[in-house]
Amino acid sequence: MYRFWLIVTLLLMTLHVNASQTESIDDAKEASGELVAYHTIYYKDWRLDRPFLHGLSVSLSLGLLESQRSNWQEAGPLEPSGVPSGMVEYIVKHSKVAFIMGITVGVIFYLYIALSIFYRIRNKELHARFHFLRLLDQDDVYRKSLN
Incomplete structure (x- = not known):
């Protein structure tokens, strides 16, 4: 049950850091009629x-994906809810905790796999003995039921 709530909490944190609903200052300036001297680039990247x-x-x-987030995928002209270029640094700064938690969960997963393999190899005889004794008890119950 603890694992379920941990996964739900982590997924909700990921959804909470969704930065697709931010507005650009340039959009407000263009709506008010002010001229904007530069063109704002919008990004639409899952990272x-x-x-x-x-x-x-x-x-x-194991680090094959790009961990240093530098090359962002630009949004297409008809793609909705892109992140303006001015907000990227802010989003990266405030999403660092969720990013580190993702790395931590991945490392814990690999440790769990490694420790379970180590435990299984080390206690192979103990595990087999446990099943042997359990089957022996079932056999005794069966023999007593025949009498």
Whole structure:
């Protein structure tokens, strides 16, 4: 039950850090009629929207995925809810906790696998003896039921 609530909490944290609902200052300036001298670039990247999953995928791939988030995927012209370029640093700064938690969960997963394999190899005879004694008890119950 504890694992279920932990997973639900981590998924909710990932959804909470969703940065797709931010507005650009330039949009407000353009709506008010002011001229904007530069063009704002919008980004639509899953690493910005889901930092926990990004950290988890980095740790499960053993660092093969790009952990230093520098190359963001630009949003297309008709793609809704892109993140403006001015908000990227803010989002990266505030999503660092979820990113580190994703890496931690991936490392804990690998430790769990390694420790379970180590335990299984080390206690192979103990595990077999446990099943042997359990089957022996069942056999005794069966023999007593025949009498």
